Amino acid sequence: xxxxxDVLEFHKIINELMELALLKSTKEKFLDIDIIKEKSVxxxxxxxxxxxxxxxxxxxxxxxxxxxxxxxxxxxxxVIGSYLSSEDFSVLKRNLAIFRISKGRAKNVRDKxxxxxxxxxxxxxxxxxxxxxxxxIDDNGELKDDASFGLKDVRRQKQNINANIKEKFDxxxxxxxxxxxxxxxxxxxxxxRYVIAVKTDFKGLIxxxxxxRSATGSTVYIEPIxxxxxxxKLREYEAREREEIRKILLRLTEIVKTxxxxxxxxxxxxxxxxxxxxxxxxxxxxxxAVPKVINKEYLKLVDARHPLIDEEKVVPINFSVGNGENIxxxxxxxxxxxTVTLKVAGLLTLMALSGIPIPAGEKTEIGYFNNVLxxxxxxxxxxxxxxxxxxxxxxxxxxxENSSSKSLxxxxxxxxGTDPMEGAAFAMSIIDYLNKKNITSIITTHYSEVKAYAFxxxxxKSASMEFDVESLSPTYRLLEGIPGKSNALIIAKKYGIxxxxxxxxxxxxxxxxxxxxxxxxxxxxxxxxxxxLTQELENSKSELLTQKNLYEEKIVNLENEKNEIIKKAYxxxxxxxxxxxxxxxxxxxxxxxxxxxxxxxxxxxxxxNMLRESFIIDKKKKVKEKKVVVKNVDFSEGEEVLVKTxxxxxxxxxxxxxxxxxxxxxxxxxxxxxxxxxxxxxxxxNNKLKNFAALKRxxxxxxxxxxxxxxxxxxxxxxxxxxxxxxxxxxxxVYIIHGKGTMVLRKKIQEYLRTSKYVSxxxxxxQNEGGVGCTVVTLK
Numbered sequence: 001x002x003x004x005x006d007v008l009e010f011h012k013i014i015n016e017l018m019e020l021a022l023l024k025s026t027k028e029k030f031l032d033i034d035i036i037k038e039k040s041v042x043x044x045x046x047x048x049x050x051x052x053x054x055x056x057x058x059x060x061x062x063x064x065x066x067x068x069x070x071x072x073x074x075x076x077x078x079v080i081g082s083y084l085s086s087e088d089f090s091v092l093k094r095n096l097a098i099f100r101i102s103k104g105r106a107k108n109v110r111d112k113x114x115x116x117x118x119x120x121x122x123x124x125x126x127x128x129x130x131x132x133x134x135x136x137i138d139d140n141g142e143l144k145d146d147a148s149f150g151l152k153d154v155r156r157q158k159q160n161i162n163a164n165i166k167e168k169f170d171x172x173x174x175x176x177x178x179x180x181x182x183x184x185x186x187x188x189x190x191x192x193r194y195v196i197a198v199k200t201d202f203k204g205l206i207x208x209x210x211x212x213r214s215a216t217g218s219t220v221y222i223e224p225i226x227x228x229x230x231x232x233k234l235r236e237y238e239a240r241e242r243e244e245i246r247k248i249l250l251r252l253t254e255i256v257k258t259x260x261x262x263x264x265x266x267x268x269x270x271x272x273x274x275x276x277x278x279x280x281x282x283x284x285x286x287x288x289a290v291p292k293v294i295n296k297e298y299l300k301l302v303d304a305r306h307p308l309i310d311e312e313k314v315v316p317i318n319f320s321v322g323n324g325e326n327i328x329x330x331x332x333x334x335x336x337x338x339t340v341t342l343k344v345a346g347l348l349t350l351m352a353l354s355g356i357p358i359p360a361g362e363k364t365e366i367g368y369f370n371n372v373l374x375x376x377x378x379x380x381x382x383x384x385x386x387x388x389x390x391x392x393x394x395x396x397x398x399x400x401e402n403s404s405s406k407s408l409x410x411x412x413x414x415x416x417g418t419d420p421m422e423g424a425a426f427a428m429s430i431i432d433y434l435n436k437k438n439i440t441s442i443i444t445t446h447y448s449e450v451k452a453y454a455f456x457x458x459x460x461k462s463a464s465m466e467f468d469v470e471s472l473s474p475t476y477r478l479l480e481g482i483p484g485k486s487n488a489l490i491i492a493k494k495y496g497i498x499x500x501x502x503x504x505x506x507x508x509x510x511x512x513x514x515x516x517x518x519x520x521x522x523x524x525x526x527x528x529x530x531x532x533l534t535q536e537l538e539n540s541k542s543e544l545l546t547q548k549n550l551y552e553e554k555i556v557n558l559e560n561e562k563n564e565i566i567k568k569a570y571x572x573x574x575x576x577x578x579x580x581x582x583x584x585x586x587x588x589x590x591x592x593x594x595x596x597x598x599x600x601x602x603x604x605x606x607x608x609n610m611l612r613e614s615f616i617i618d619k620k621k622k623v624k625e626k627k628v629v630v631k632n633v634d635f636s637e638g639e640e641v642l643v644k645t646x647x648x649x650x651x652x653x654x655x656x657x658x659x660x661x662x663x664x665x666x667x668x669x670x671x672x673x674x675x676x677x678x679x680x681x682x683x684x685x686n687n688k689l690k691n692f693a694a695l696k697r698x699x700x701x702x703x704x705x706x707x708x709x710x711x712x713x714x715x716x717x718x719x720x721x722x723x724x725x726x727x728x729x730x731x732x733x734v735y736i737i738h739g740k741g742t743m744v745l746r747k748k749i750q751e752y753l754r755t756s757k758y759v760s761x762x763x764x765x766x767q768n769e770g771g772v773g774c775t776v777v778t779l780k
Contacts, residue, residue: 074263327454400433466478708745
């Protein structure tokens with residue numbers, strides 16, 4: 001990450017991402033993050049980020065808790081004779097399990113998130129390595145007793161010796177002659193040998209080897225003489241145990257080496273996942289979106305927010321620069337939001353071009369700039385003995401030398417810090433240079449001369465930060481096309497400065513400045529009028545659209561009614577023709593025995609058949625299929641609705657207005673349905689007076705039955721009753737939730753379903769609907 005970006009506070013974003021990363025290598029990768037130099041690589045990264053955000057929002061995403069760095073252990077095993085510790089193997093097993101589970105999750109949704117699946121597709125799982133480690137090492141990183149026969153025997157011998165040592169100490173403590181010598185009834189260790197704390201004055205009562213004394217000298221730690229041989233044996237078995245452990249770990253290390261290449265590939269994928277995971281969690285927490293990056297020098301921010309300002313307090317920014325207007329000049333009062341606007345433009349551009357989603361609307365477009373160059377804030381340096389103006393000039397020189405038509409340039413208070421006349425002239429000259437070189441730039445200034453110059457120049461867009469004169473406070477809204485008006489004298493008057501001083505001050509304002517202020521005032525008034533007219537137009541358009549939808553709905557309903565009448569008429573005619581046809585067939589059979597009338601009978605039959613076929617063709621032409629009215633209903637995520645085809649309540653997970661569909665979760669089901677198939681649930685008010693009929697409630701049959709916790713007989717009895725009600729309700733497909741457990745209940749239920757008169761077919765549910773813990777039944 002370049003130091004030049006510090007002025008845009010990009011390092012603070014990186015710090016937040018580093019906090020979310022689990023691996024040291026990932027944190028270091030974030031430190032080196034910069035604009036991605038190849039657009040094709042950037043596009044792939046943004047597509048992947050878009051899928052990751054959706055994966056986490058709608059399909060639970062990945063769980064990487066417990067991920068640890070494997071780099072150190074793989075460096076150590078390359079040394080001849082070296083081996084991994086039991087803790088290393090425990091970490092390795094956990095990482096391999098995280099990879100295997102993550103790959104399984106990605107595989108389950110590979111049709112929906114193809115780019116995510118491509119991260120795993122070519123990598124092989126090493127479940128056999130996991131199994132080898134699990135057989136020898138427990139979840140706490142300790143070797144199991146049965147990791148080898150030798151280790152099991154050694155630990156059993158140690159256990160016997162320890163029990164013997166404890167028994168000897170217990171005898172010593174309970175003996176009447178020696179118990180008064182014991183300071184504490186606790187066995188402890190000194191020099192890796194078991195000892196007991198004895199009072200110094202009575203140490204002669206206990207024969208043994210003195211190993212240590214307390215700081216006060218009142219206590220000595222003695223190894224009793226009858227414990228010495230046991231301690232010696234214990235130390236011998238501990239040495240044998242260490243050797244046995246070394247052999248086991250060495251053997252496991254050799255097994256791991258045989259799959260080194262596969263594990264290193266898994267390690268790289270896990271590091272990549274950690275990097276993506278940190279960016280995804282950040283994006284979800286900050287409500288970020290993946291912008292469209294276009295291959296030209298253009299910037300369009302829609303509902304853009306500064307990621308370091310509280311979301312509840314920040315005012316979203318909307319503007320565009322480029323496409324013929326390469327420079328935007330922003331004016332307005334101090335603390336009005338000019339500097340924040342510059343930082344938002346630069347910071348969000350850097351984030352997007354580095355592959356990080358940004359807190360802005362999905363319609364935001366970021367140009368593919370080579371670099372972002374900024375001069376923001378006071379660059380005065382006491383160490384360099386530079387004035388504020390000198391600091392700015394030094395920075396501007398650096399920007400000019402490094403800028404090109406592929407750069408985004410941001411300059412705050414251009415020309416400030418010196419004589420206003422010369423400062424304004426300097427600012428206009430810099431703007432001329434940037435304009436001539438077609439460098440996309442956003443610049444702020446206070447100078448009236450620069451405002452007027454920008455307003456009357458081509459390729460330069462004027463903008464200002466809105467200021468509420470009544471409340472004497474900024475609104476932080478950016479107004480495009482309007483230069484900012486000076487409010488110094490208005491503010492002074494509001495704060496009680498006398499009219500005499502205010503009027504006298506106006507005399508010192510030059511005529512040119514007065515003209516500029518009048519021009520700005522006129523533009524502002526016209527813009528306000530235009531805003532009101534635009535608002536009225538939008539309201540009229542909205543009302544017109546509502547009326548249009550109602551009209552179209554009525555037309556469709558009338559057409560459907562007309563179509564229904566025609567259909568009924570044809571159905572009646574069809575029934576009548578069938579009846580005539582049947583009678584004619586009977587009549588023909590009777591007269592067909594008469595040889596002379598056989599040909600007439602055949603002709604009659606042929607004519608009736610032709611008449612019926614003509615009728616059916618005519619019916620298909622005249623009777624149209626029912627039209628569906630797509631209603632403009634404002635659904636939102638998390639809203640409770642009724643799914644009409646299921647006759648069940650559900651919760652909206654995702655709204656797809658372009659397709660006229662919504663994703664709904666109803667029980668364990670996740671499905672996408674038409675907006676026509678869902679109805680908002682209105683919360684009913686409790687009426688104080690209710691008659692008897694109103695108290696009756698019709699029990700609704702759900703599309704699922706949960707029999708977990710029941711035995712097989714209870715469950716089958718419950719299922720039979722449920723099938724009766726489900727078929728009466730009109731269900732074609734239902735879900736039986738029996739859980740996994742020992743799978744006995746699942747087996748018994750599926751045996752019953754094979755012979756049930758209600759069941760057409762059955763199958764296990766999809767993975768995201770419960771898998772083998774749920775059976776999907778199709779009713780007859």
